[in-house]
Amino acid sequence: MSIPSGTDDALEARISSDPRYRALVRDRxxxxxxxxxxxxxxxxxxISLIAFDxxxxxxxxxxxxxxxxxxxxxxxxxxxxxxxxxxxxxxxxSYDARLxxxxxxxxx
Numbered sequence: 001m002s003i004p005s006g007t008d009d010a011l012e013a014r015i016s017s018d019p020r021y022r023a024l025v026r027d028r029x030x031x032x033x034x035x036x037x038x039x040x041x042x043x044x045x046x047i048s049l050i051a052f053d054x055x056x057x058x059x060x061x062x063x064x065x066x067x068x069x070x071x072x073x074x075x076x077x078x079x080x081x082x083x084x085x086x087x088x089x090x091x092x093x094s095y096d097a098r099l100x101x102x103x104x105x106x107x108x
Contacts, residue, residue, distance in 0.1 A: 014106045024098050031090060035083050046076055 015021050049057055050069065057069035 011103075011106055015102050018102060018106070020098070021102055024095060024102075028091075028095055032087070035087055039080065039083060042076055042079060046072060 049072070057067060057072070059068050060066065061068060061071055
């Protein structure tokens with residue numbers, strides 16, 4: 001997380017040294033890594049199923065012709081969109097407000 005461009009060096013130094021800013025950066029990084037790990041596990045699991053259990057992934061759903069792989073692939077894409085939405089919601093509700101408060105307090 002970086003200080004918005006256009007800030008002077010003294011303001012950037014004050015905010016960067018603020019323990020609340022460091023906590024904000026740490027919280028954001030932790031949450032980002034958690035979401036990244038979830039994404040990697042889901043994609044890795046999907047690829048592993050394709051590689052090691054082709055008959056399962058080729059199995060049709062019900063009496064139709066749509067395979068389990070298509071359904072899981074679509075679910076994975078929807079899950080990716082959901083993960084992005086979760087991050088954006090967290091950023092808009094927490095991270096942005098915390099950074100704005102630091103900027104307002106240190107700009108005065």
